[in-house]
Amino acid sequence: MSQHRVPLLRAQTISKFYGRGHQRRQVLDQVSLALYEGSCLAIVGGSGSGKSTLVRILLGLEASEGTVTYRGKAVEGRHSLGYQALRSEAGLIFQNPFTSLDPRWSALRSVSEPLRIHAKRLALSDEQIQQRSLAAMEAVGLDAQDFAGRFPRDCSGGQAQRIAVARAIVTRPRLLLADEPMSSLDVSARQDLIATFQKLRQDNPRTALILVSHDLGVVQHMADRILVLHNGRVQEEGTTNQVLSHPTSAYTRALLEAVSQ
Numbered sequence: 638m639s640q641h642r643v644p645l646l647r648a649q650t651i652s653k654f655y656g657r658g659h660q661r662r663q664v665l666d667q668v669s670l671a672l673y674e675g676s677c678l679a680i681v682g683g684s685g686s687g688k689s690t691l692v693r694i695l696l697g698l699e700a701s702e703g704t705v706t707y708r709g710k711a712v713e714g715r716h717s718l719g720y721q722a723l724r725s726e727a728g729l730i731f732q733n734p735f736t737s738l739d740p741r742w743s744a745l746r747s748v749s750e751p752l753r754i755h756a757k758r759l760a761l762s763d764e765q766i767q768q769r770s771l772a773a774m775e776a777v778g779l780d781a782q783d784f785a786g787r788f789p790r791d792c793s794g795g796q797a798q799r800i801a802v803a804r805a806i807v808t809r810p811r812l813l814l815a816d817e818p819m820s821s822l823d824v825s826a827r828q829d830l831i832a833t834f835q836k837l838r839q840d841n842p843r844t845a846l847i848l849v850s851h852d853l854g855v856v857q858h859m860a861d862r863i864l865v866l867h868n869g870r871v872q873e874e875g876t877t878n879q880v881l882s883h884p885t886s887a888y889t890r891a892l893l894e895a896v897s898q
């Protein structure tokens with residue numbers, strides 16, 4: 638069914654090399670993927686498997702062989718239509734909120750910043766920016782009145798990461814891309830953030846999500862499809878149920894044995 642629609646984001650036969658001469662090394666080999674509106678694709682692999690490189694290529698931040706398209710338009714260089722559409726419609730969440738959030742900014746200022754950047758285009762008043770920012774904080778399970786004036790240093794890792802998620806969703810993105818969003822959190826904060834993402838998906842059924850993780854346990858309750866990457870190659874790709882119940886590669890089976898509880 639979804640196969641007949643145009644994917645929101647598509648990568649076709651992406652290959653990437655670093656270095657020159659005999660230092661030249663391939664870090665991605667013919668990687669293809671498709672992400673549809675409203676779906677969640679997890680990209681899973683161990684350290685050095687090429688996840689971050691792939692993410693940078695998907696975001697148009699790094700050149701590669703192969704093609705990336707966003708809503709059917711090529712993402713190639715910062716002036717391309719695909720790049721501009723992607724960057725104005727995507728929310729990004731990174732591994733460590735204490736480095737991705739500005740330590741000098743209150744939560745309200747961090748969350749409202751993406752709206753301020755686009756305030757003119759979106760025709761938003763200061764009052765509307767504030768209301769939408771507070772609503773984004775509530776949407777990720779923070780008491781907005783309590784957290785609005787807090788700085789990252791006044792927050793736990795899980796709370797700070799929720800502020801970063803609120804900042805990513807405040808513009809109502811069509812695509813959310815989260816690169817190892819749980820890996821700096823302890824088990825309980827991780828469970829809370831998984832629940833937050835699940836609620837966000839229910840509340841925003843059209844938003845697509847790419848979730849990058851080294852841990853199949855983190856993605857199993859969130860992803861519709863899983864792509865397993867190892868040494869820059871796709872080991873397997875399929876529905877979450879298929880990959881978890883009937884893994885076809887030994888590498889995926891090893892990842893499953895290492896699942897965190």
Ligand SMILES: Nc1ncnc2c1ncn2[C@@H]1O[C@H](COP(=O)(O)OP(=O)(O)OP(=O)(O)O)[C@@H](O)[C@H]1O
Pocket residue numbers: 655656664682683684685686687688689690691851
């Ligand atoms: N700028 C670069 N120059 C040379 N090699 C690089 C560069 N960036 C990444 N690599 C290499 O490419 C391979 C893939 O790295 P990448 O960071 O994409 O993996 P990863 O799966 O995200 O790993 P991790 O989970 O540890 O972040 C690694 O061997 C890395 O050393």
